[in-house]
Amino acid sequence: MNLLLWTLVVPLLTAAIGGLGGPRPFKEATMAGGLALTFALCLATANQFLGGGTPAAFADALRVDGLSALVLVLCGFVGLLSGVYGIGYLRRNEARGLVTSRMRREFYGLIPAYVFAMLLVSASNNLGVMWIAVELTTLASVFLITFHDRDTSLEAAWKFLVLGSLGLAFALLGTVLVFASGQGSLGEGMGALHWTRFMQVTPELHPFTLRLGVVFALIGYGTKAGLAPMHTWKPDAYREAPSPAVVLMAVGMLNGALYCVLRIHLISKASLGPEFSEGLLLTLGLLSVLIATPFVLIQWNIKRLLAYSSIEHVGIMAIGVGLGAQAAVFGALLHMTYHSLAKPVALFSAGTLAQLHSSSNFDRIGQGTFTRAPVASAVFVLATAIITGSPPFGLFFSEILILRAGFSGSHPTATAVFLAALIVLFCGFAYQVGHLVLGPPRDPADRRVPQPERFDIGMATAVAAAVIAVVSAFYLPAPLMALIRAATHVVWGGG
């Protein structure tokens, strides 16, 4: 059976096993092992691609090119990370007797399922399959959001689901219209919806129908990616979902959705010329960065803070693609990579802090966490430095690439606005984090005594992720670079 299929089957099996009952150590072992194996398989697939092959399945409905390979590997990576961290996460909660068997089943079942859905997205070459996969991610994540079964988590889940389904409806309409624009030229059967097929017949596509389709598809998948103004579900979902799931959303889901956006963008670019969809992407991206800015300044919850950071970063990637310069596109994909490496660090450390104080609200966590949880706080500070794009960390370089391309390109004004927003965002994060981490130790009168910081498996994951994120700034393994280049070739060279 072919490698790509295994890559998809393994997480599915893991989910199935995890979803059934069973003693905790067994579940933990399955999850860790399954996700590790998945990651390995992702690497193997990517390697196969780099070896010159194109891993494919189901008559090319699943097909791995440069872009897919990159997203696949990143998804596999965060999948593994969040799996391992998740084990620690659940243990902490169990230590405090907060975990029911339902929760356990949901957790061990849904996380691998979510990973599976994301991998499916990133491997899909067929627009229909792509849509279905995205829908699956939505369904898989809903019950992760309601995991804690608080009033607010129901609210968040409802908003997430309604907005998500609406987005998916739009995406479906977009897909249908894009398909319709290729009447006749695409032919019959499954292959008719293959992205590769579209790329072959781009000249014949009916321009207006395609435009309409692209608009709807961008809105639809943009909703999942969290581009403004469809981003509104993000902060709520991030706050309510358990940190491991949030990591999957913030990296896997984001990359996956962006992957879909890029596919559509490429069709439109090849057939309508670059201006149309690049204009849309640039506008939405800039809007996202600008929307994120004020909410960072006035944020009251650590996980919502990181949600807005995701909105900012997806905006940056969209801008990178929208600027319409090879350097910028490369920058955007580099940004995707570095963001995928950095975001987990932030979420893990933030999640740990939140767990120790049994709330993610700043007023509950209080000031001066350095004195209470030095390791988590230090990691969180480091992570913030990274995700705000301070040198010498990776995101700085990708942002510089985008900025440079922007200033030398045809949108200097937009780039200037973007830069200004970045500055304000940095100040916002610096303020929030400083306020959280620094300051006097909490007064003994306060009866909400936080848990003591212990160096458990979750913390270990956080630290390991931090090390990886830091090292990656100075050294990216050659194959990964090759993947990024290949992806750039797909997105820029078109095919």
Place this chain on the structure above:
Amino acid sequence: MMSMQDALLAAGAALLHAGGLLAVAPLLKTVIKKMKARLQNRQGPPLLQGYYDLAKLLRKEPLRSEVASWVYVAGPRVYFAAAVAATTLVPVVFAAAPLEAAGGILLLVGTLALGRFALATAALDTGSPFGGMGASRDMTIAALAEPALMLGLFASALAAGSMNLGVLVRTLVQEGVTLHPADILAFAGLFMIVIAETGRIPVDNPATHLELTMIHEAMVLEYAGPDLALVEWASAVKELLYLTLLVDLFMPVGIATSAAPQAVLVAIVAWVGKVFVLAVAVTVVESTNAKLRLFRVPELVSISLGLAFLALAIRFL
């Protein structure tokens, strides 16, 4: 580097020069006192009173506050040294200053500032409230006077194209003194500043020891005996120096350009005469004006600043 011989010559000249001014300085103070007295129909002190005072003070037993540290001791000495050293930068009889090779106007002003710094610091050392008050006021007035003084000096220095007093005087002498309106303005400005710097009415009253009005006197109130002698003497030298400076800048007529005896004689007479004239002017100002409130001084200073700036403007535009 200058040769050994030149160095020795310069040193000798400097010694003579400084010695001479040190010798004359006390006289100037007494002369002004005397004229003032005359204007007020008083007898006034004998001409040599200055010397008597110094001699007496120097012979007195040194007396110091038990609070004070070595800074208190160093103050008057540095003040004195600065004043003496400053003299070597200013031409008096010859159209050259003994140590003009060492620097010009800026160094001169800097040196006087050094002396002031030393004295003001020392004044804070006894813990007496008067010392502090005096130091504060003295530094304040000095700070205010500084820009006007500089600008006034620049005005005439730039005219002659040199900041070095020796060179400056020689150029003036070569060109012959031409009374440009700018000179008048600059002179007026500088004269006011000299009044302020030397602690004369209307800025300060050298004769008073009334707590709330004194400035310089408050600063040195705690000093007695030899220390006080040094301070008094140094201030006298300073005053003489300022007047000589005015003379050099605005009416260097008759200054000796060669070592010929008669030239020197003429020069000495001329210098004495000119300084005397200025002394008279100072006296007149002192006896016809009332002391200004401390917070009126800025107005006075700003006037002279304006004059100096005007001088620059009308000369070079």
Place this chain on the structure above:
Amino acid sequence: MVDTLNVDGLVAVGVPLALAIRLTSVVVTLMLARHARACRWVALGASTAASMMTAGVAVRVIESGRAIEGTLFRQAASETVLGYSVTPLSAWFLMVLGLIAVPVALYSAGYFAHAVARPRTAAVGAAVNAMLGGIEVVFVADGVIAFLCGWEVMTLGTAALVATEHQSRQSRRAAYLFLAMSHVGTGCLMAGFMILASAAGSLSFPAILSGHVVSGPVRHGVFALFFIGFGVKAGLIPFHVWLPEAHPAAPSSVSAFMSAVLITAGIYGLFRVCAFGLGTPDVNWALVFMSVGTLSAILGVLYALTQTDIKRLLAYSTIENSGIISLGLGTAMMALADGRSTLATVAATASLMHVLNHAIFKGLLFLGAGSVGMATGTRHIEQFGGLLRPMPWTGLCFLVGALAISGLPLLNGFPSEWLTFQALLLGFSSTPGMIRLTFPLAAALLALTSALAAACFVRAFGISFLALPRSRAASEAHESPVFMLVPLGFLATLCVVLGLFPGGVLRALEGITASLPGLQPPAAMVWDGLGMSSTLTSFDHVVPAMFGLAVLSGLIVSTALTARRGVAVRQAPTWGCGGELTPRSEYTATAFSKPLLMIFGAVYRPTRQVDALAEVSPYFVDEVRYRTEIEPTFERYFYGPLVRGVMQMARGMKVLQAGSLHAYLAYVLVLAVILLMWLGGTT
């Protein structure tokens, strides 16, 4: 006898090696976090070694006049190469850094033990190395990326140091203010560099700072960006507000670094980019520089005068000196603008010289303040008094620093201010037209500045070190240990030596100014070997050493006059106006600066509040309370409103995320409708 060959070998790799040392020491220090003592020694030892190495490289470059270049690191992912190149200009700043960093590190070894809480030592040590490493990278970077990296690391390190005492709200605020402001600055720099880079099609300094990359209004825009960006770091008014908050917040020896070295990072930028990187400067740029410089000098010293926290006082005087430096630079630019390279050289020399001198005496003063603070446990001048008795050596060194910073002859403050005066006066005598009047005005204001500085430091020294102790802490103070005194002594000696023999500095600077575009090797500025002269000797010159002899002989004479054999000096109590003399009857620092406070009331806009507390009847007052404070003009009228405005906007945006799903759906509807309309239009 060192084998020159391997010296050259060392020099060739000196910079990367030094940075590597710093990096490793950062890591090691953080690993040793539990052992404060070890941290101290590792961090400071490494710092000393690294600074010595860079200083060595710098000296070699200054001697040879040839730049040393190389690669620091290549960021594979974005295919950017971070190269370095020690140009003579960089070398000068590097040397200054080394000159300060070594003694300060030695001092810190003793100081941290007392002043830094044990658990924080690791963080502080690491941050110090990060900051210095960053600054070094800034100085040697030969490309935008490397520069920005160094710049940012420097900023973050400094912020960490400022936040050392993070329990106190004040220092948290200071750290944040610093971080935010310098990041805005960084933003300006990024924009400026990116514009230049896109125009030049390259990121390397030689390419983008060749001076002919952009022209017309863009050039002015770029200049403005850079001026703000670097001005923030240089602490020029009106970008200074972070400085008086941040410098006092850090541990004193770190403040010494910040005031002496961090500031120069901004100055370096102003030199490298604004003055000599954007082609022949525009006259208006020069005017901007001169006016901002003068403004900073005057306001800086005026604010310094009224401070009662000794470190705030020093911080404000840093603003003043940074103003003097940029005044000199502005003069140089003015000269370049109408193509008089000799004058430009004099001005640039003055400016660079003041960079060195300020670094020395400000470092000295901050270290002194640190020792005093350590001995008394406070930074409040009114709490000091009579410290000269318990701490004679510290006091002496502080006095030297005070004399130097007041620009008095025979010390190193004088030569650079003297040169600045020369530049201004020469500028006047050789500039045509109305504009020349700016020079004497600037000169007059410079004179006012140095006179006020003198007043300020008479106050600072006199009130702190003389007369009676004003508090119990002060009376129980004791001298600091020897290895904290040695650095002070070293710096004080430097003040005197450089003050007496400025010629040597000039000689070192000749090659550096010669390397700057538009400047030519100056004619005989070194005069009489040790003295200096403005380029035309007849105009003016000074030989401090020679004059020093005169003063010395004056001293001898005076002592001879007063020397009385056999008569003992009688000690008597000071007259306390009839009452007994107590510390409470001494003149206070506040009182000392009162006259100036009132005279410059227009600047200070002081608010005073006097309340008489009477128990029995209003006619029998038991106690009178007097409060006076000066208005923080810029904070109140510019930055405050700005921040409030931004925050208000942010809060206003909150309605967008008010929790109503219907609103969220409405956004999508609106977006869809808008896009559909737009599409409908495009058929």
Place this chain on the structure above:
Amino acid sequence: MTANVLILSAAGMLVSAYLMVGQKALFTTIRLYGLQSLLLAIVATTMAVSESRPELFVTAALTVAFKTILIPWFLMRTVDRIGIHREIEPFLNVPVSLLVCLGLTVVGYRVSTGFEEGAQQVTHHLIGVALSLLLIGLFLMVTRKKAITQILALLTVENAVFLVAVGVTTGMPLIVEFGIAFDVILAVLVLGILVQRIVGRFESMDVSRLSNLKG
């Protein structure tokens, strides 16, 4: 002939959407939705016959099976279980809503003019109807406070999408069809479950009260 049928049933769908806007009783709204889906099925069959595309019969069958029978039944059951039968006052009153919907229809049609060249009249109408339907459905989601109504509105949007799929394309590949249909059902189920949880928690279906997560 077929063209008329198509246009008629499409128009019928639009009308049903308008009626939903004007309607407050939940059962009626659900039935209207069923009707709408039925019309969609008719469109599909007509297309199947006229363009001889047998796979469209499958689509029609799926539509009838799921959307006119299964989903309405499921939703009615939910409503019954909850026992709330009327929509509370929406954000906009009926007349205004109707006016807005008219505007949205205009927008939809304006866009569909882009299809005139190339495609035939029918397509133009179908697209116009579909887009209007989509926007109206979205508008319903915006204005209605009840969870159930929001689901219905969402389903209306979905119908619009399917109308396009059926009317304009030569039919999506079957597997994809199945997948999509399956997903839609799943989505509805999940939505239903959430609704029940919400009601169980808040004793109300008024989702406008779910606004505790701000900023």
